[in-house]
Amino acid sequence: MIQSVLSGVGLGGMYAFVFWRLARREKNKVIEFGGLALGSFFVMGAVMKVSNLPDWVLPGLFLLFFLLSCLMMFFLARQVLDWLRSKKQARTK
Numbered sequence: 001m002i003q004s005v006l007s008g009v010g011l012g013g014m015y016a017f018v019f020w021r022l023a024r025r026e027k028n029k030v031i032e033f034g035g036l037a038l039g040s041f042f043v044m045g046a047v048m049k050v051s052n053l054p055d056w057v058l059p060g061l062f063l064l065f066f067l068l069s070c071l072m073m074f075f076l077a078r079q080v081l082d083w084l085r086s087k088k089q090a091r092t093k
Contacts, residue, residue, distance in 0.1 A: 004056060011060050015067065029075040037068035 044061040
Protein backbone atom coordinates (compact mmCIF):
# COMPACT_ATOMS: atom_id res chain seq x y z
CA MET A 1 0.00 0.00 0.00
CA ILE A 2 2.73 2.47 0.93
CA GLN A 3 4.67 1.57 -2.20
CA SER A 4 1.67 2.32 -4.43
CA VAL A 5 1.10 5.67 -2.69
CA LEU A 6 4.75 6.62 -3.09
CA SER A 7 4.68 5.54 -6.74
CA GLY A 8 1.62 7.71 -7.35
CA VAL A 9 3.14 10.72 -5.62
CA GLY A 10 6.41 10.28 -7.52
CA LEU A 11 4.61 9.93 -10.83
CA GLY A 12 2.48 13.01 -10.14
CA GLY A 13 5.55 15.02 -9.17
CA MET A 14 7.37 13.98 -12.31
CA TYR A 15 4.39 14.91 -14.51
CA ALA A 16 4.03 18.28 -12.76
CA PHE A 17 7.72 19.05 -13.24
CA VAL A 18 7.68 18.12 -16.95
CA PHE A 19 4.48 20.08 -17.64
CA TRP A 20 5.83 23.11 -15.80
CA ARG A 21 9.07 23.02 -17.81
CA LEU A 22 7.22 22.68 -21.12
CA ALA A 23 4.69 25.39 -20.33
CA ARG A 24 7.45 27.91 -19.60
CA ARG A 25 8.97 27.61 -23.09
CA GLU A 26 8.18 30.21 -25.71
CA LYS A 27 7.94 27.77 -28.63
CA ASN A 28 4.77 26.38 -30.19
CA LYS A 29 3.18 24.51 -27.32
CA VAL A 30 0.61 22.77 -29.53
CA ILE A 31 3.37 21.01 -31.44
CA GLU A 32 5.31 20.12 -28.28
CA PHE A 33 2.36 18.73 -26.31
CA GLY A 34 0.90 17.05 -29.40
CA GLY A 35 4.17 15.30 -30.15
CA LEU A 36 4.47 14.11 -26.58
CA ALA A 37 0.85 12.90 -26.60
CA LEU A 38 1.49 10.94 -29.79
CA GLY A 39 4.66 9.46 -28.32
CA SER A 40 2.90 8.46 -25.10
CA PHE A 41 0.13 6.84 -27.17
CA PHE A 42 2.66 4.63 -28.97
CA VAL A 43 4.42 3.77 -25.72
CA MET A 44 1.06 2.89 -24.16
CA GLY A 45 0.35 0.57 -27.11
CA ALA A 46 3.68 -1.18 -26.64
CA VAL A 47 3.21 -1.48 -22.86
CA MET A 48 -0.17 -3.19 -23.34
CA LYS A 49 1.65 -6.13 -24.95
CA VAL A 50 4.00 -6.63 -21.97
CA SER A 51 2.46 -8.85 -19.34
CA ASN A 52 4.72 -8.64 -16.27
CA LEU A 53 4.61 -4.92 -15.42
CA PRO A 54 3.36 -3.32 -12.19
CA ASP A 55 -0.32 -2.44 -12.10
CA TRP A 56 0.26 1.32 -11.99
CA VAL A 57 2.23 1.59 -15.26
CA LEU A 58 -0.62 1.45 -17.77
CA PRO A 59 -2.98 3.79 -15.85
CA GLY A 60 -0.06 6.18 -15.37
CA LEU A 61 0.61 6.23 -19.11
CA PHE A 62 -3.08 6.70 -19.84
CA LEU A 63 -3.15 9.65 -17.43
CA LEU A 64 -0.10 11.13 -19.18
CA PHE A 65 -1.76 10.73 -22.58
CA PHE A 66 -4.99 12.30 -21.32
CA LEU A 67 -3.27 15.29 -19.71
CA LEU A 68 -1.06 15.93 -22.73
CA SER A 69 -4.07 15.76 -25.04
CA CYS A 70 -6.03 18.20 -22.87
CA LEU A 71 -3.12 20.64 -22.74
CA MET A 72 -2.64 20.39 -26.49
CA MET A 73 -6.32 21.23 -27.07
CA PHE A 74 -6.11 24.14 -24.61
CA PHE A 75 -3.11 25.69 -26.37
CA LEU A 76 -4.72 25.06 -29.77
CA ALA A 77 -7.88 26.89 -28.67
CA ARG A 78 -5.72 29.71 -27.32
CA GLN A 79 -3.92 30.05 -30.65
CA VAL A 80 -7.24 30.15 -32.51
CA LEU A 81 -8.56 32.87 -30.18
CA ASP A 82 -5.39 34.92 -30.60
CA TRP A 83 -5.67 34.57 -34.37
CA LEU A 84 -9.32 35.65 -34.32
CA ARG A 85 -8.50 38.68 -32.16
CA SER A 86 -5.66 39.77 -34.43
CA LYS A 87 -7.90 39.32 -37.47
CA LYS A 88 -10.64 41.42 -35.85
CA GLN A 89 -8.16 44.16 -34.91
CA ALA A 90 -6.73 44.23 -38.44
CA ARG A 91 -10.24 44.59 -39.88
CA THR A 92 -11.11 47.56 -37.64
CA LYS A 93 -7.99 49.56 -38.59
